[in-house]
Amino acid sequence: MSLNATSSAFVATLGLMAALALPACSTRPAEGEKAPDGTTAATGDSAAKPAPVDTIKLKMQAMRRDSLKADSIARKTGQLPGAILPGHRIVAFYGNIRSKGMGILGREPKDQMFRKFAGVLKEWQAADPSIPVQAALHNVTITAQGSPGKDGKWRLMNSKATIEEVMSWAKEHNCLLFLDVQPGHSTLQAELPKLEQYLKDPMVHLGIDPEFSLATMPGVRPNQKIGTLDAKDVNFTINFLARIVSENHLPPKVLTVHRFTRKMLTNYKNIKLDPRVQVVMHMDGHGEPTLKKDSYHDYIQTEPVQYTGFKLFYEYDARPAPHHIMTPVEVLTQLTPKPLYIQYQ
Template sequence: MSYFRTFTRLTAPALASLGLAFTLTTLSGCGSRSGTDAETPSTAADSAKPVVVDTVALKRAAMQRDSLKADSIAKKNGQLPGAILPGHRIVAFYGNIRSKGMGILGREPKEQMFRKFAGVLKEWQEADPSIPVQAALHNVTITAQGTPGKDGKWRLMNSKATIEEVLSWAKEHNCILFLDVQPGHSTLEAELPKLEQYLKDPIVHLGIDPEFSLATMPGVRPNQKIGTLDAKDVNFTVNFLARIVSENKLPPKVLTVHRFTRKMITNYKNIKLDPRVQIVMHMDGHGEPTLKKDSYHDYIQTEPVQYTGFKLFYEYDARPKPHHIMTPKEVLSELTPKPLYIQYQ
């Protein structure tokens, strides 16, 4: 999607089809002859010229109108129709179905992984029967790379076949699907439009990962330093998703934003909320329980945005012994606020 100002020449019928009302007023000038319908050639030519319409301005006006409407509905009913949060707790398996090293999603054979997932979902539902659990798959779809690639952006997008396969897994097992973006040395403005066709599906949501956002750090390879995103990047993402929701008449999208250091998200107070997008600030760090709880307090609880999330690592949280992976009951009893998004890697 281009954000440069574009103009489209539209004739009067075309304007009418957009629902735009306009009137033409004829003013008599000096020396005009009253009582005649004659047009000079230049006047006829002028009236035949198409009207220039700023289509970007029209889209902005439509977005503003939709935003005001969404605000009105949300204030009246609490949430927009179809909103997942806060009426559910999302529990997700994270990774990439083409990689054994990125997380539980992809590490084990498909059916074995889903049997394990069913047990985890049951544990969470039993730990808090007051709120239904919504199962989710969280697939890293644009992945930071160890080499720069032909364009020097240090990231690679999953193939169409891979995205469609993980989407089919989600639908087969009544899950929602998060497509996660690690921009590398690219930007969200450049990468997110690549996912728009998939985000038009009502079960598809989005994650963005500041850890692997290095556009402001020239020459730094992913994993050498922790990256960063600013509130303006989050706001761009919110506006991008809100437009998709409005244009396709979808229920609100959920946006997860990974975080485990203060600098990963700057100017958090400037993040703007929109009822069409539900923002989850997600504590993404691994380690022993005390460290994880401290990180949640420092970077999620004390810098609130909207909803909160918490990640559990099968491989890293339990090392070294006697550390362990926190149980659902521990998470719910020891974290404030209780996270509504839980992710296993």
């Protein structure tokens, strides 16, 4: 399903917002001319030196005005023009196109995978005809590693060629694209700027994974312990995306935050929402249906942020028998609230 119409409306709205965000101009009299207060402008060497310009302060003031404008639009309409949620249900295939072991996205040959994906999308549309399904690819782009690497940060970013290839897959099949970040022993503050050039594309969105965020756990390798992020990290990410939206006149970005334990995300009540970013708290634990539903209730439903997501695992949810992968109908009838982001790994 194309979102071009709403995206175009949002571009026009953001153009107005950007214009309103510009700092006000002032005029000064030319040398030797009278100012409104009766004084005369200085000339030659006696001219006063202009005060240094605090560009960071001006930028922050402009962003603040832009944020207030976005808030006022959202209060009138419920969300900003071009927003994907809650008017669509996103269904995504997850993994890494260079890895067979990380998920369905890279496990099967491309054409075979997309045929399977088309069938899944039809199942979700049939399960809930009241809301259109939006296809997405969710590619782990900065991946936690089993070795520290030269800088000791235990993470590796996909090459430019790989990112551009998965972007081409998404555009070819009219999908959104989520770039997922597992920071390892690095931080979101250090890693997210590496993805900014790609996030300027309106079809590209972001995921962050606390499970593989280990900066507060020196000496722990990924998969030894479950990592953690705090509300301040999520707020940094929201502000990072909001700036990109404003500066590039884009529709709102979607941010997915993976979670399946309480400690994966601390101080969730301190998360500060922004209409330029739609936050999905995403339950991505695997196991049999009862365990998955309990995790959704405990860490997503009872600690609400904004929108919700739910992951289904082709390999792990069905083991051991007689466990099974939950069907779209089961997910929609057994989870409250009904998730608007569905991911298959």
